[in-house]
Amino acid sequence: MKVLILIVLSMAYFESPAQEKVTDFTLPAVGDHEPFILSNAKGNYVALHFLLKTECPYCIRHTNDYIEKSSSLENVIQVFIKPDTEQEIEAWAENLGETPFPIYQDMDANLAERLGIPDGYAFHGQVVHYPALILIDPEGKEVYRYVGKNNSDRLSFKRFKDILDKQ
Secondary structure, three states, X not given: OHHHHHHHHHHHHHEEOOOEEOOOOEEOEOOOXXXXXXXXXXXXXXXXXXXXXXXXXXXXXXXXXXXXHHHHOXXXXXXXXXXXXXXXXXXXXHHHOOOOOOXXXXXXXXXXXXOOOOEEEEXXXXXXXXXXXXXXXXXXXXXXXXXXXXXXXXXXXXXXXHHHHOO
């Protein structure tokens, strides 16, 4: 019974609806893109994709999948975030090819920390925050959160779309 309770609690931790207002923040973009400012996105849904530090083929696959499919969504801004240096992000982004989406920098994972993305995940000899997706509604409230258990555990685009359709 104790094991079952722990499993249920851990599942609730990694995937949960929320209703908390997110305070404004700014993320610098890498390359020749404008920074992302949450308050400028008011009236749209915002999907914050917290990607892992350094090289991560799952991050590339996840980002490419959302870039390819997200044009079918109206009023949804996809924000891809990495905690690396600008040079590391630029090198990583070369694997995306031609992308209409900028990659934003969360230096030292300050925003991830502020939004309560858990860290402690061992990855490439480092301890980093877990991969996560936070959905913010047009009024600025967090309405959904998914935190992966490892680098391959990501919210699929199909599940994301299903969740968005229920909003």
